[in-house]
Amino acid sequence: MMRKTRDRSDRAAGAMSPALVRTLALTRAGLAAERGARAFWPVLSVAGAIFTAGAFRLPAVLPDWALMPAGYASVAALVAGLGYGIWKFRFPSRAEAVARLDAxxxxxxxxxxxxxxxxxSSDPAVAALWLRHVERMRAEAEAARPVAPSPDLAPRxxxxxxxxxxTAVAMAVLFGAPWAGVGMLRHGPAGPAEAAMAPAWEGWAAPPRYTGKPGLYLNxxxxxxxRVPKGTRFSFRLYGSAGSVSFNESVSNPAEAPEADTAGSSGVTARDFVALRDGEIRIGGHGGRVFRVALLPDAAPEVALVGRAERRADGKFVQSFRAGDDYGVVSGKARIALDLSHVDRRYxxxxxxxxxPDLVYDLALPITASRASFTGKLNEDAAKSALANLPVTVTLQVEDGLGQTGSSAPEAMVLPGRRFFDPRAAALIEARRDLMWNRANAPRTAEVLRAISNRPDDIFPDAQTGAAIRAVALRLEKGEIADKTRDDLAEILWRMAVLLEDGGRSDALAKMQQAQQKLSEAMRNGASADEIRKLMQDLKSAxxxxLRMLASQDPDQDPRFGANQPEQRITGDQIQQMMDAIQKLMEDGRMAEAQQLLDQLSRMMQNMKVTQGQGGSDNSPGGQSMRDLQETLRNQQQLSDDAFQDMQEGPSGGAGAQPGSPGTGTPEAGRPDSGSPELGGSLADRQRGLRQDLDRQRALMPHLGGDAGAEAQRRLDDAGRAMDExxxxxxxxxxxxxxxxxxEAIGALRDGMKSMREALSAGRPDSAAQDDPSDDSADPRQGAAAGGQGATGRDPLGRQAGEGAQPGTDRNMLPGEDVYSRARDLLDELRRRSAERQRPQEELDYLGRLLDRF
Structure with missing residues (x-):
């Protein structure tokens, strides 16, 4: 059978092309590699383990009595594995290769x-068919590719x-010393005679962690x-007997003894030290080296205050700062000390x-970002400190990883703290300040408290407040005051002042927030219309x-603190409009929109100022120019409406009037003139008057810089040309x-006002700033507010401004109506009129343009 198989294989091989022969040879080689892997993987694994042990110098840590048994065991394992492989391995024959490829x-x-x-075979037709079959098989065989070996070692x-x-071999190659493995397996640690076969030393340099630099393998x-940073730790290992490899260094502190300088039983000498100065490291013996070490400079960190301190409404202060270091700041502190030389020494x-004691606060450092250069904020509450609202000096100090420090220049300021505007609360806080300043002020403070508490029913909301003040005065009059007693009395005065200052504001705010939460819960749970109306009324009342509490207790902001914070103003009318809109949405069943508007109202009630009516004014040049342009825009719109009405009235007026004739477009014809008094006369005269007003306004307009200013000027030019035409x-x-x-003139005016608003927001116009540098109106933020809304807080079309004084509106443009259905009605009316072909052609063209646009 084997002979028959071999004969068939020989016949097949004889009919093979050279390419197929090569494919068969590669398949046979792969089959040999497959069988070799199955037979010799044990001996290869043993050889890898022995190589790894030598590369990691395992024999160097074994006792002498264990070296020879370990060597014999290693050799025996190698011989056994090799014998097993030879016994198992069978070189594949050609027939086996043909069978593997054919399969x-x-x-x-x-x-x-x-x-x-x-x-x-004697039939020519059958012979031809057989020949065709063999040729087809030969073509398929020519397309064969070598069969890859498949050791399949997992089951074995x-x-x-x-x-x-x-894995162990890979680790030994990457991190071990494979070149010394053979010698150590034979003799243990390398000696002087074997130095040519293995390195006599190894060294590492580990920079300080704060530098972020990687370690170095000195070999x-x-x-x-x-060149390494200061503080880099050097570690050297010298192989051989003690003194066989000379070592000298001059980079560490000579007063410090080396941590290890002895050769133990393993024959390894350790030298570890920290580089503190420039110097040399010399290693003798075979493969010796000289390293000239130069320490990289490590500059001291820097820190500086940025801008002015800001006072928050709750009395906390915020101070920005900038810090940096070549490697990174590791810590920082702020120190606030009393500036006695600038204190008003009265009373x-x-x-x-x-x-x-000085106030010391930790600086907030970035957690994930780089600390090499960053900007942060010191946000602390010093309202109860004895230094609050007094002149102080603020000094920042930062430290790097090397222990070097950097400090900012002392900054003089008044330490921001909570201010009290209620006269009663302010008097109690002043008495508390005097007591905290020096306990020798106790008699004077007691007299002040006695005066404050005289006839308490006239000035305090309840009798308990007056009684508490008199109790504090009585304790101050008793004599010696300990530190704890002084602090307790100061805390009592603080709490009473806060109670008088708030005057129930916290209760009012909590009541309002509770009403908002109830209303939101009712909307989510599908409350009835009566329940919604009652909760809405409760919210309006709260x-x-x-608002009454805020209006009576929210004074103007101190210009020294928080001057760069734009204030948000909201009127009682605007709040009422939002309330009405919320109620209307809920009645229509649009609960999601009502909830969104309620959330917006809640956000607007935070950090705001309340004014009566429209409130607010701006006398800056930019604000006056915006108001003038708004008036011109309204007049131009009214004039356009009048012209359209004249066109509808037919030949008796407007289009049919003689050029320059008064027509029906004059006030004398019965139509009220909504423009300025000086804009009377015919439509053409009124148009020329508006053009002259625009030129006059542009002459008085402040200089507008930047791209937005140039765009505003260009659009106003377009508006003037359209007016002329x-x-x-x-x-x-x-x-x-x-x-x-x-x-076109109306559109250009709107675009010009928009660009002018952007220019005013970007900065105060140069001309205004040069006219009066000391004028408070030179603040660019005031120009932005004026340019945006003017004195009335409305946009050029008379609509209420949106949140943050931005263009747009937050309120319903059609109060009391569904804006979507109203828009559909308007479009339907336009389509109906455009379908009436008996209307004048000018009107039909105008309606067509409207429909094309919307």
Missing amino acids: SLPGRPLAAMADRMALG DPYALRLSAL TVAGEEL GLAIAPEPH TDDY AGRALDQGDTGSAIDRQA
Whole structure:
């Protein structure tokens, strides 16, 4: 049978092309590699384990009596593994290679090529068919590719010992010393005679962690120059007997003894030290090196205050700062000390103060971002400190990883703290300040408290407050005051002052927030209309109480603190409009929109100022220019409406009037003139008057810089040209063209005002700033507010401004109506009118333009 198989294989091989022969040879080689892996993986795994042990110098840590048994065991394991491999390995024959290749092909074409016809060989047709079959099999065989070996070692190595050995070899190559493995396996640690076969030393340099620089393996460093940060830790290991490898260094502190300088039983000498100065490291013996160490400079960190301190409404202060270091800041502190030379030494501050410890706060450092250069904020509450609202000096100090420090220049300021505007609360806080300043002020403070508490029913909301003040005065009059007693009395005065200052504000705010929460819960749970109305009324009542509290207790902001914070103003009318809109949405069943508007109202009630009516004014040049342009825009819109009405009235007026004639577009004809008094006369005269007003306003307009200013000027030029063309069209009786030009003028005016608002927001105009540098109106934020809304807080179309004084509006443009249905009604009306072909052609063209736009 074997002979028959071999004969068929030989016949198939004889019919093979050279390419197929190469494919068969590669398949046979792969089959040999497969069998070799299955037979020799144990001996290879043992060899890998022995190599790893030598690379990691395991024999160096074994006792002498264990070295020889370990060596014999290693050799025995190698011999056993090799013998097992030789016993198992069988080199594959050609027939096996042909069978392997043929099994990978569909239809086994190699076997078919070796087959012979059993019957019909004398028939020419059958012979031709057989020849065609053999040729097709030969073509399929020519497309064969070598079969890759498949050792399939997992079933033969269930514990994956081969993979463990391979991993160990990889670790030994990357992190061990494989070049010394052979010598150590034979003799243990390398000696002087074997120095040519292995390195006599190894060294590492580990920079301080705060530098973020990687460690160095000194054996692979090229050249003698070595630049490392100060504080780098060097570690050297010298192999051989003590003194066989000389070592000298001059970079550490000579007063410090080396941590280890002895050769133990393993024959390894350790030298560890920290680089503190420039110097050299010399290693003698075979493979010796000289390293000239130069320490990289480590500059001291820097820190500086940025801008002015800001006072928050709750009395906390915020101070920005900037810090940096070449490697990174590791810590920082702020120190606030009393600036006695600038204290107004009057009243309770006339006597010398008691020693007050400086206020020390930790600086907030970035957690994930880089600390090499960053900007942070000191946000602390010093309202209850004895230094609050007194002149102080603020000094920041930062430290780097090397222990170097950097400090900012002392900054003089008044330490921001909570201010009290209620006269009663302010008097109690002043008495508390005097007591904290020096306990020698106790008699004077007691007299002040006695005066405050005289006839308490007239000034305090309840009798308990007056009684508490008199109790504090009585305790101050008893004599010696301990530190704890002083602090307790100061805390009592603080709490009473806060109670008087708030005057129930906290209760009013809590009541309003509770009403908002109830209303939100009712909307989520599908409350009835009566329940919604009652909760809405409760919310309005609570909001009114809170607004009255704010209006009576919210004074102007101190210009020294928080001057760069834009204030948000909201009127009682605006709040009422939002309330009405919320109620309307809820009645319509649009609960999601009502909840969104309620959340917006809640946000607007935070950090705001309340004014009566429209409130607010701006007398800056930018604000006046915006108001003038708004008036011109309204007049131009009214003039356009009048021109359109004239066009609808027919030949008796407007389009049919003689050029320059009064027509029906004059006030004398019965139509009220909504423009300025000086804009009377015909439509053309009124148009020319508006053009002259625009020129006058542009002459008085402050200089606008930047791209936005240039765009504003360009759009106002376009508006002027459109006005001129509209005036000429009105003179010629072409009302349709005049209306088109007026629409262009209105659009250009709107765009120009928008660009002007952006220019004013970007900065105060140069001309205004040069006119009066000391004028408070030179603040660019005031110019932005004026440019945005003017004195009335409304946009150029008279609509209420949106949140943050931005263009747009937060309120319903059609109060009491559904804006969507109203828009649909307007579009339907426009379509209906455009379908009436008996209307004048000018009107139909105008309606067509409206429909094309919307």
